[in-house]
Amino acid sequence: MPKNVGVEPVFSRLTSGLPYLIHLYGDITMLLTQKPKSRYRGRQSKRPEITPHQAKQKAIRLLRENRLSPMAVQVTEALATGGVLTSGQLYHVTTVSPRTLQKYHKQYLLDRLPILADELMALDLADDPAKLRLYTLGPVGLEVARIRHEHVPTGYTGYGTHRIIHDVLTNEVVLRLAALAVERGYEPLWYSKYEATVHDERGNPALEPDAMPAVPRDGVYRYFVVEFHNEDKRTRARSKVDRYERVYRDGRWRNELETDEMPAVLAVFTHKIVGKGYREAISSRSMRPRCVFLGKSWRDVIAGDDMARWFNFNQGKMVDILED
DNA sequence: CTATAAGCCCACTCAGGCGC
DNA sequence: GCGCCTGAGTGGGCTTATAG
Numbered sequence: 001m002p003k004n005v006g007v008e009p010v011f012s013r014l015t016s017g018l019p020y021l022i023h024l025y026g027d028i029t030m031l032l033t034q035k036p037k038s039r040y041r042g043r044q045s046k047r048p049e050i051t052p053h054q055a056k057q058k059a060i061r062l063l064r065e066n067r068l069s070p071m072a073v074q075v076t077e078a079l080a081t082g083g084v085l086t087s088g089q090l091y092h093v094t095t096v097s098p099r100t101l102q103k104y105h106k107q108y109l110l111d112r113l114p115i116l117a118d119e120l121m122a123l124d125l126a127d128d129p130a131k132l133r134l135y136t137l138g139p140v141g142l143e144v145a146r147i148r149h150e151h152v153p154t155g156y157t158g159y160g161t162h163r164i165i166h167d168v169l170t171n172e173v174v175l176r177l178a179a180l181a182v183e184r185g186y187e188p189l190w191y192s193k194y195e196a197t198v199h200d201e202r203g204n205p206a207l208e209p210d211a212m213p214a215v216p217r218d219g220v221y222r223y224f225v226v227e228f229h230n231e232d233k234r235t236r237a238r239s240k241v242d243r244y245e246r247v248y249r250d251g252r253w254r255n256e257l258e259t260d261e262m263p264a265v266l267a268v269f270t271h272k273i274v275g276k277g278y279r280e281a282i283s284s285r286s287m288r289p290r291c292v293f294l295g296k297s298w299r300d301v302i303a304g305d306d307m308a309r310w311f312n313f314n315q316g317k318m319v320d321i322l323e324d
Numbered sequence: 325c326t327a328t329a330a331g332c333c334c335a336c337t338c339a340g341g342c343g344c
Numbered sequence: 345g346c347g348c349c350t351g352a353g354t355g356g357g358c359t360t361a362t363a364g
Contacts, residue, residue, distance in 0.1 A: 042327080042328040042329030042330075042361080042362065042363070043328075043329045043330040043331080043360070043361040043362055043363095044329080044330075044361075044362070044363095045329090045330065045331090046330080046331085046361085069351085069352060069353080070352095071352080071353070072352095096353085097353070097354055097355080099353080099354055099355065100352085100353055100354070102330080102331090103352095103353085105330095106331090133329095
């Protein structure tokens with residue numbers, strides 16, 4: 001990809017850990033349905049604050065002296081790509097234990113985001129709800145990532161719950177799709193939303209997908225962009241379709257994404273009305289869309305539905321996105 | 325108070341490096 | 345080869361802090 005030249009996307013190195021992804025998490029479902037009301041409960045971290053300058057010095061030292069373990073690299077890379085992941089997601093990507101994550105936190109590599117008590121209580125399927133944590137890059141991890149990547153997701157501590165959950169669920173979609181791809185013998189890649197962004201002629205973002213997984217096919221990587229909708233407005237779908245079509249015609253994406261084939265859009269929606277919106281937007285166009293739009297409901301994702309089977313809005317039928 | 329999370333200590337495994 | 349050390353990751357078990 002153009003933006004992170006010389007940097008391997010996370011998944012290219014993580015295929016060995018991926019089979020762990022297969023079983024259902026369940027630790028995610030309730031994050032969506034529960035409204036944030038209760039506050040953080042339990043002991044709070046008393047890790048002393050450090051200045052951004054101190055963090056940068058630590059990061060430079062860690063890299064120069066080669067003192068970042070392979071596991072630490074994998075974890076920071078995963079977070080640099082996905083922004084915010086649960087301890088469960090991190091485990092399924094890297095096989096890192098909660099204990100080690102705690103250590104990384106202490107070393108300023110990671111930050112924790114408070115998980116709300118009610119949402120924890122609502123867990124029913126989780127293997128170990130007590131160990132569920134939300135992690136983002138910490139001050140040092142952020143600086144490490146900045147040295148490796150042009151754009152790094154930041155600011156989660158300032159984001160509202162809705163936004164954080166949006167990103168966690170987006171990552172869940174990517175991880176589950178990747179897990180299936182690995183199961184079928186492919187080596188999937190995982191690009192961040194920054195790497196997936198396409199700009200207009202003035203340099204402003206024209207498309208800002210939530211993530212960009214890629215799966216090889218016939219020796220060439222085939223890209224998908226994820227659009228995760230956890231709102232219930234059908235009009236958002238129409239504007240997305242219009243925007244993708246505009247960007248397609250513009251053609252700039254070929255250079256920015258370094259691909260000859262426009263990535264297919266994987267639209268995941270928590271409200272059926274959004275899927276309906278896509279359907280109407282596509283069928284009502286006078287010209288047949290040039291982009292491929294695929295849809296799946298979040299309900300199906302967490303129910304363990306086959307992650308390769310998506311509804312193709314253009315053709316009006318189910319397809320297998322890894323084989324068709 | 326209780327429930328929950330963070331902190332801390334110890335012990336174990338495993339891999340790599342070093343000296344002999 | 346062997347023994348020894350060190351660092352990383354891990355898990356158990358206990359203590360301490362804090363919101364409700």
